[in-house]
Amino acid sequence: MRVLTVLGTRPEVIKLAPVLRVLGARPRTFDVRLCITAQHRDLLDPMLALFDLRPDIDLDVMRAAQSPTDVIARVLAGLDPILDAAGGGHPSIGHWRPDWMVVQGDTTTTLAAALGAHHHRVRVAHVEAGLRTGRLDAPFPEEMNRRLLGALADRHFAPTPRARDHLLGEGVPAARVTMTGNTGVDALRWALEQPAPAALAALDLPPDAPVLFVTAHRRESFGAPLERVCRALREIAARFGPALRVVFSVHPNPQVDGPVRRGLGGVPGVTLTPPLDYVTCLHLLRRATIVLTDSGGLQEEAPSVGTPVLVLRDVTERSEGVDLGFAVLVGTDPARIVAETSRLLEDPGEYRRRVPAANPYGDGHAAERIADVLGADL
Numbered sequence: 001m002r003v004l005t006v007l008g009t010r011p012e013v014i015k016l017a018p019v020l021r022v023l024g025a026r027p028r029t030f031d032v033r034l035c036i037t038a039q040h041r042d043l044l045d046p047m048l049a050l051f052d053l054r055p056d057i058d059l060d061v062m063r064a065a066q067s068p069t070d071v072i073a074r075v076l077a078g079l080d081p082i083l084d085a086a087g088g089g090h091p092s093i094g095h096w097r098p099d100w101m102v103v104q105g106d107t108t109t110t111l112a113a114a115l116g117a118h119h120h121r122v123r124v125a126h127v128e129a130g131l132r133t134g135r136l137d138a139p140f141p142e143e144m145n146r147r148l149l150g151a152l153a154d155r156h157f158a159p160t161p162r163a164r165d166h167l168l169g170e171g172v173p174a175a176r177v178t179m180t181g182n183t184g185v186d187a188l189r190w191a192l193e194q195p196a197p198a199a200l201a202a203l204d205l206p207p208d209a210p211v212l213f214v215t216a217h218r219r220e221s222f223g224a225p226l227e228r229v230c231r232a233l234r235e236i237a238a239r240f241g242p243a244l245r246v247v248f249s250v251h252p253n254p255q256v257d258g259p260v261r262r263g264l265g266g267v268p269g270v271t272l273t274p275p276l277d278y279v280t281c282l283h284l285l286r287r288a289t290i291v292l293t294d295s296g297g298l299q300e301e302a303p304s305v306g307t308p309v310l311v312l313r314d315v316t317e318r319s320e321g322v323d324l325g326f327a328v329l330v331g332t333d334p335a336r337i338v339a340e341t342s343r344l345l346e347d348p349g350e351y352r353r354r355v356p357a358a359n360p361y362g363d364g365h366a367a368e369r370i371a372d373v374l375g376a377d378l
Contacts, residue, residue, distance in 0.1 A: 004098035008039030008109030018186035018367035075112035083120035130163030185362030230263030232337035303356035
């Protein structure tokens with residue numbers, strides 16, 4: 001079975017690396033090729049190196065100040081010669097046409113690749129299918145991407161029962177939906193077996209200090225919402241003083257990097273870092289007292305290491321954590337962020353109640369289930 005995997009961003013590498021590893025370990029069943037779009041080149045390449053992934057095709061679509069429309073157009077054009085049955089193929093792989101395309105998540109790369117496959121009648125397998133917030137503006141544009149992928153995909157790998165039920169409720173036939181767990185948990189287990197990198201020691205975190213680990217990168221956080229988050233963190237740092245350490249891993253997007261450095265640069269107790277490498281990020285997540293984030297991946301990873309989550313969004317497609325109590329939606333309202341953070345730092349009983357007992361998002365074997373389903377179609 002010829003399988004083309006297409007990815008373009010750091011989260012896609014993390015969540016597809018376990019799938020690629022399992023497919024690659026079954027060479028009698030799968031002939032696998034990897035195409036990267038490089039939608040986010042600077043964050044993508046280190047992740048490929050970490051997981052020892054060597055692309056067969058690099059579309060190299062990233063441009064300065066690119067829009068989702070720009071990315072979609074370049075990805076569609078780049079995939080055309082690969083997917084066209086009547087064409088001459090691609091210089092890197094010759095005339096090799098996939099039986100399946102595997103994509104992950106809700107990025108612009110994922111939507112464009114699936115649309116290109118549909119145009120050329122190549123079947124699409126969607127990893128992490130069925131996540132929904134019910135609001136097209138949050139997250140934007142990812143929620144619309146997910147819904148369109150629900151119509152484009154031929155095989156849906158849902159990470160949780162709730163994701164599966166979303167797809168069934170939208171009319172996807174049950175025979176095309178498989179609940180697998182989230183491949184991000186597979187990747188996390190591998191990463192935490194690696195030694196803690198020197199970058200973690202360089203943060204110089206006192207052994208007994210409470211630590212807030214912070215990230216924010218979503219488009220809906222740009223502008224005033226991110227400024228409110230920074231205002232809340234300044235107040236928290238002032239309230240708890242030098243005993244508390246805040247580590248903010250700052251996304252390189254100028255709409256994140258600029259406001260965060262203006263809002264938090266030089267604040268005592270606050271450390272601003274460039275994006276942490278994946279293994280360092282997970283070791284810091286395990287060390288952290290609380291994670292404050294708008295990241296979906298961190299919401300899924302935190303319960304595996306027992307860290308409570310304050311979600312810097314008004315809605316989340318990972319609502320299982322909210323239902324179980326280890327995640328709380330605080331949005332970007334400074335008063336709410338300060339109040340919920342203070343509650344966890346000051347009330348040991350409340351903190352214990354909010355420590356996750358188990359991970360509802362996966363058990364570390366999602367990639368194997370995906371490979372089993374695809375292999376059964378041979």
